[in-house]
Amino acid sequence: MKSAAIVTGASGGIGREVARRLAADGWSILLNYNSHEESAERIEHELAAAGYRATKYRADVSDRNAVKRMFSAAEDMLGRVELVVNNAGISHVGLFQDVDDELWNCIMNVNVNGVRNLILSALPSMLERKKGNIINISSIWGSRAASCEAAYSCSKAAIEGLTRSLAAELAPSGIRVNCVAPGCIATDMTLKLGNETISLLREETPMGRLGTPKDVANAVAFLASDAASFMTGQVITLDGGFTI
Numbered sequence: 001m002k003s004a005a006i007v008t009g010a011s012g013g014i015g016r017e018v019a020r021r022l023a024a025d026g027w028s029i030l031l032n033y034n035s036h037e038e039s040a041e042r043i044e045h046e047l048a049a050a051g052y053r054a055t056k057y058r059a060d061v062s063d064r065n066a067v068k069r070m071f072s073a074a075e076d077m078l079g080r081v082e083l084v085v086n087n088a089g090i091s092h093v094g095l096f097q098d099v100d101d102e103l104w105n106c107i108m109n110v111n112v113n114g115v116r117n118l119i120l121s122a123l124p125s126m127l128e129r130k131k132g133n134i135i136n137i138s139s140i141w142g143s144r145a146a147s148c149e150a151a152y153s154c155s156k157a158a159i160e161g162l163t164r165s166l167a168a169e170l171a172p173s174g175i176r177v178n179c180v181a182p183g184c185i186a187t188d189m190t191l192k193l194g195n196e197t198i199s200l201l202r203e204e205t206p207m208g209r210l211g212t213p214k215d216v217a218n219a220v221a222f223l224a225s226d227a228a229s230f231m232t233g234q235v236i237t238l239d240g241g242f243t244i
Contacts, residue, residue: 002082003027003082004079004082005027005029005224006032006070006071006081006118007019007022007029007030008061008087009032009089010029010031010032010043011039012039012087012189013185013189013213014187017216018216018217020046021214021218022220023047024052025225028052028053029053030054030055030077030078031044032059032061033057033058034060041056055078057074061113062109062110062114062117063117064113064117067120070121071118082132083133083224085135085224086115086118087137090106090110091107092107092152108151108154111155112155112158122134123170127173130173131175132174132175133223134166134177135177135179135224136177137182139152139153139156141156142160163179164233167233171232176228176232178223178234180219180223180238181235181237183211183237183238183239183240184201184205184211184240185210185211185213185216187213201242205240209240219236223236
Protein backbone atom coordinates (compact mmCIF):
# COMPACT_ATOMS: atom_id res chain seq x y z
CA MET A 1 0.00 0.00 0.00
CA LYS A 2 1.30 3.42 -0.99
CA SER A 3 1.04 6.48 1.24
CA ALA A 4 -1.67 9.16 1.11
CA ALA A 5 -2.40 11.58 -1.71
CA ILE A 6 -4.42 14.78 -1.68
CA VAL A 7 -6.30 15.56 -4.88
CA THR A 8 -7.81 19.04 -4.94
CA GLY A 9 -10.90 19.73 -7.00
CA ALA A 10 -11.73 16.02 -6.77
CA SER A 11 -15.45 16.58 -7.35
CA GLY A 12 -14.86 17.76 -10.94
CA GLY A 13 -14.34 15.71 -14.08
CA ILE A 14 -10.53 15.64 -14.12
CA GLY A 15 -10.22 15.42 -10.34
CA ARG A 16 -12.56 12.42 -10.16
CA GLU A 17 -10.59 10.50 -12.78
CA VAL A 18 -7.29 11.34 -11.14
CA ALA A 19 -8.65 10.07 -7.82
CA ARG A 20 -9.94 6.87 -9.42
CA ARG A 21 -6.63 6.13 -11.11
CA LEU A 22 -4.46 6.90 -8.09
CA ALA A 23 -6.70 4.82 -5.84
CA ALA A 24 -6.39 1.91 -8.28
CA ASP A 25 -2.62 2.36 -8.14
CA GLY A 26 -2.68 1.91 -4.35
CA TRP A 27 -2.81 5.44 -2.98
CA SER A 28 -5.09 6.41 -0.11
CA ILE A 29 -6.95 9.50 -1.33
CA LEU A 30 -8.16 12.66 0.36
CA LEU A 31 -10.83 14.01 -1.99
CA ASN A 32 -10.80 17.78 -1.66
CA TYR A 33 -13.84 19.73 -2.80
CA ASN A 34 -15.39 23.09 -2.05
CA SER A 35 -18.87 23.54 -3.51
CA HIS A 36 -19.98 20.24 -5.07
CA GLU A 37 -20.57 18.01 -2.07
CA GLU A 38 -22.89 15.54 -3.80
CA SER A 39 -20.31 14.84 -6.50
CA ALA A 40 -17.57 14.43 -3.89
CA GLU A 41 -19.79 12.07 -1.92
CA ARG A 42 -20.47 9.95 -5.01
CA ILE A 43 -16.80 9.46 -5.81
CA GLU A 44 -16.06 8.75 -2.13
CA HIS A 45 -18.72 6.03 -2.06
CA GLU A 46 -17.61 4.64 -5.42
CA LEU A 47 -14.02 4.24 -4.28
CA ALA A 48 -15.04 2.76 -0.94
CA ALA A 49 -17.32 0.24 -2.68
CA ALA A 50 -14.37 -0.81 -4.83
CA GLY A 51 -12.30 -1.47 -1.71
CA TYR A 52 -10.15 1.64 -1.92
CA ARG A 53 -9.32 3.98 0.94
CA ALA A 54 -10.70 7.44 0.28
CA THR A 55 -12.40 10.22 2.20
CA LYS A 56 -13.84 13.55 1.15
CA TYR A 57 -12.91 16.84 2.81
CA ARG A 58 -14.35 20.26 2.17
CA ALA A 59 -11.89 23.14 2.01
CA ASP A 60 -11.45 26.30 -0.02
CA VAL A 61 -7.89 25.99 -1.32
CA SER A 62 -7.54 29.78 -1.39
CA ASP A 63 -7.92 29.82 2.42
CA ARG A 64 -4.49 29.12 3.95
CA ASN A 65 -5.85 28.09 7.34
CA ALA A 66 -8.46 25.79 5.81
CA VAL A 67 -5.73 24.08 3.79
CA LYS A 68 -3.59 23.62 6.90
CA ARG A 69 -6.51 21.95 8.66
CA MET A 70 -7.15 19.75 5.64
CA PHE A 71 -3.55 18.59 5.48
CA SER A 72 -3.52 17.73 9.18
CA ALA A 73 -6.79 15.84 8.76
CA ALA A 74 -5.36 13.91 5.81
CA GLU A 75 -2.37 12.73 7.82
CA ASP A 76 -4.55 11.87 10.82
CA MET A 77 -7.03 9.84 8.74
CA LEU A 78 -4.87 8.38 5.98
CA GLY A 79 -1.25 8.54 7.09
CA ARG A 80 1.70 10.48 5.73
CA VAL A 81 0.96 12.53 2.61
CA GLU A 82 3.59 11.94 -0.05
CA LEU A 83 1.65 13.11 -3.10
CA VAL A 84 -0.22 16.36 -3.75
CA VAL A 85 -2.15 16.88 -6.98
CA ASN A 86 -3.09 20.54 -7.37
CA ASN A 87 -6.08 20.28 -9.68
CA ALA A 88 -8.60 22.77 -8.25
CA GLY A 89 -9.19 25.75 -10.50
CA ILE A 90 -11.73 28.18 -11.89
CA SER A 91 -11.96 29.88 -15.26
CA HIS A 92 -13.64 32.88 -16.87
CA VAL A 93 -14.29 33.84 -20.47
CA GLY A 94 -14.65 37.55 -21.14
CA LEU A 95 -12.89 40.70 -22.26
CA PHE A 96 -9.86 41.71 -20.19
CA GLN A 97 -11.29 45.16 -19.41
CA ASP A 98 -14.48 43.57 -18.09
CA VAL A 99 -12.67 41.52 -15.44
CA ASP A 100 -13.05 43.56 -12.28
CA ASP A 101 -10.74 43.40 -9.28
CA GLU A 102 -12.96 40.96 -7.39
CA LEU A 103 -13.06 38.43 -10.24
CA TRP A 104 -9.35 38.82 -11.05
CA ASN A 105 -8.39 38.26 -7.42
CA CYS A 106 -10.76 35.29 -7.13
CA ILE A 107 -9.15 33.54 -10.10
CA MET A 108 -5.64 34.21 -8.80
CA ASN A 109 -6.50 33.21 -5.24
CA VAL A 110 -7.88 29.82 -6.28
CA ASN A 111 -5.62 28.98 -9.22
CA VAL A 112 -2.30 30.30 -7.94
CA ASN A 113 -2.55 30.89 -4.20
CA GLY A 114 -4.43 27.61 -3.84
CA VAL A 115 -1.43 25.76 -5.28
CA ARG A 116 0.91 27.72 -3.02
CA ASN A 117 -1.18 26.95 0.06
CA LEU A 118 -1.16 23.20 -0.58
CA ILE A 119 2.56 23.13 -1.19
CA LEU A 120 3.31 25.20 1.90
CA SER A 121 1.30 22.76 4.00
CA ALA A 122 2.95 19.71 2.47
CA LEU A 123 6.56 20.84 2.53
CA PRO A 124 7.45 20.54 6.23
CA SER A 125 6.79 16.80 6.38
CA MET A 126 8.15 16.20 2.87
CA LEU A 127 11.37 18.02 3.73
CA GLU A 128 11.68 16.14 7.00
CA ARG A 129 11.31 12.78 5.23
CA LYS A 130 13.23 13.92 2.13
CA LYS A 131 10.50 12.42 0.02
CA GLY A 132 7.51 13.87 -1.80
CA ASN A 133 5.79 14.41 -5.11
CA ILE A 134 3.91 17.51 -6.21
CA ILE A 135 1.92 17.51 -9.45
CA ASN A 136 0.31 20.73 -10.64
CA ILE A 137 -2.42 20.89 -13.27
CA SER A 138 -1.95 23.81 -15.63
CA SER A 139 -3.34 24.33 -19.15
CA ILE A 140 -2.05 24.90 -22.65
CA TRP A 141 -3.40 28.43 -22.21
CA GLY A 142 -0.59 29.02 -19.75
CA SER A 143 1.90 29.03 -22.61
CA ARG A 144 -0.29 29.83 -25.63
CA ALA A 145 -2.42 32.91 -26.21
CA ALA A 146 -6.09 32.54 -25.32
CA SER A 147 -8.36 35.37 -26.40
CA CYS A 148 -10.83 36.47 -23.72
CA GLU A 149 -9.14 34.32 -21.07
CA ALA A 150 -6.38 36.63 -19.90
CA ALA A 151 -6.85 36.09 -16.17
CA TYR A 152 -7.08 32.31 -16.51
CA SER A 153 -4.06 32.17 -18.84
CA CYS A 154 -2.05 34.37 -16.49
CA SER A 155 -2.83 32.10 -13.55
CA LYS A 156 -1.79 28.98 -15.45
CA ALA A 157 1.45 30.57 -16.66
CA ALA A 158 2.24 31.34 -13.02
CA ILE A 159 1.72 27.68 -12.09
CA GLU A 160 4.19 26.56 -14.76
CA GLY A 161 6.78 29.06 -13.54
CA LEU A 162 6.27 27.92 -9.97
CA THR A 163 6.65 24.28 -11.02
CA ARG A 164 10.03 24.85 -12.64
CA SER A 165 11.39 27.09 -9.88
CA LEU A 166 10.30 24.78 -7.06
CA ALA A 167 11.62 21.73 -8.88
CA ALA A 168 15.11 23.24 -8.91
CA GLU A 169 14.82 24.30 -5.28
CA LEU A 170 13.47 21.02 -3.92
CA ALA A 171 15.30 18.42 -6.00
CA PRO A 172 18.24 18.19 -3.54
CA SER A 173 15.68 17.32 -0.85
CA GLY A 174 14.26 14.39 -2.78
CA ILE A 175 11.02 16.14 -3.71
CA ARG A 176 9.81 16.14 -7.32
CA VAL A 177 7.60 18.86 -8.82
CA ASN A 178 6.00 18.45 -12.24
CA CYS A 179 3.06 19.79 -14.17
CA VAL A 180 0.46 18.49 -16.62
CA ALA A 181 -0.88 21.05 -19.10
CA PRO A 182 -4.08 19.69 -20.66
CA GLY A 183 -5.46 21.02 -23.90
CA CYS A 184 -9.14 20.80 -24.84
CA ILE A 185 -10.58 18.22 -22.45
CA ALA A 186 -14.22 17.12 -22.47
CA THR A 187 -15.23 18.42 -19.05
CA ASP A 188 -18.21 20.48 -17.90
CA MET A 189 -16.00 23.57 -18.00
CA THR A 190 -15.21 23.01 -21.68
CA LEU A 191 -18.65 21.81 -22.77
CA LYS A 192 -20.18 25.06 -21.51
CA LEU A 193 -18.51 26.77 -24.48
CA GLY A 194 -21.24 25.38 -26.76
CA ASN A 195 -21.40 22.95 -29.67
CA GLU A 196 -20.05 25.37 -32.28
CA THR A 197 -16.92 26.14 -30.26
CA ILE A 198 -16.44 22.48 -29.34
CA SER A 199 -16.60 21.49 -33.02
CA LEU A 200 -14.03 24.14 -33.89
CA LEU A 201 -11.68 22.97 -31.13
CA ARG A 202 -12.02 19.39 -32.33
CA GLU A 203 -11.18 20.42 -35.89
CA GLU A 204 -8.12 22.36 -34.70
CA THR A 205 -6.81 19.34 -32.78
CA PRO A 206 -4.68 17.14 -35.08
CA MET A 207 -5.88 13.98 -33.37
CA GLY A 208 -9.44 14.96 -34.25
CA ARG A 209 -10.98 14.71 -30.81
CA LEU A 210 -11.13 16.34 -27.43
CA GLY A 211 -9.10 14.79 -24.66
CA THR A 212 -10.78 12.96 -21.80
CA PRO A 213 -10.29 13.23 -18.04
CA LYS A 214 -8.83 9.72 -18.20
CA ASP A 215 -6.10 11.01 -20.52
CA VAL A 216 -5.11 13.53 -17.86
CA ALA A 217 -5.35 10.95 -15.09
CA ASN A 218 -2.99 8.64 -16.97
CA ALA A 219 -0.37 11.39 -17.19
CA VAL A 220 -0.74 12.19 -13.50
CA ALA A 221 -0.43 8.51 -12.60
CA PHE A 222 2.80 8.28 -14.57
CA LEU A 223 4.30 11.30 -12.81
CA ALA A 224 3.19 9.86 -9.47
CA SER A 225 4.89 6.54 -10.15
CA ASP A 226 8.45 5.31 -9.77
CA ALA A 227 8.64 5.20 -13.57
CA ALA A 228 9.02 9.00 -13.43
CA SER A 229 11.52 9.00 -10.56
CA PHE A 230 14.11 10.96 -12.58
CA MET A 231 11.64 13.56 -13.83
CA THR A 232 11.23 16.95 -12.19
CA GLY A 233 10.53 20.48 -13.37
CA GLN A 234 8.68 19.24 -16.44
CA VAL A 235 5.49 20.56 -18.01
CA ILE A 236 3.83 17.72 -19.91
CA THR A 237 1.56 19.04 -22.64
CA LEU A 238 -1.46 16.83 -23.22
CA ASP A 239 -3.38 18.32 -26.12
CA GLY A 240 -3.64 15.91 -29.06
CA GLY A 241 -1.21 18.06 -31.02
CA PHE A 242 -3.18 21.30 -30.62
CA THR A 243 -0.04 23.37 -29.92
CA ILE A 244 2.25 21.80 -32.51
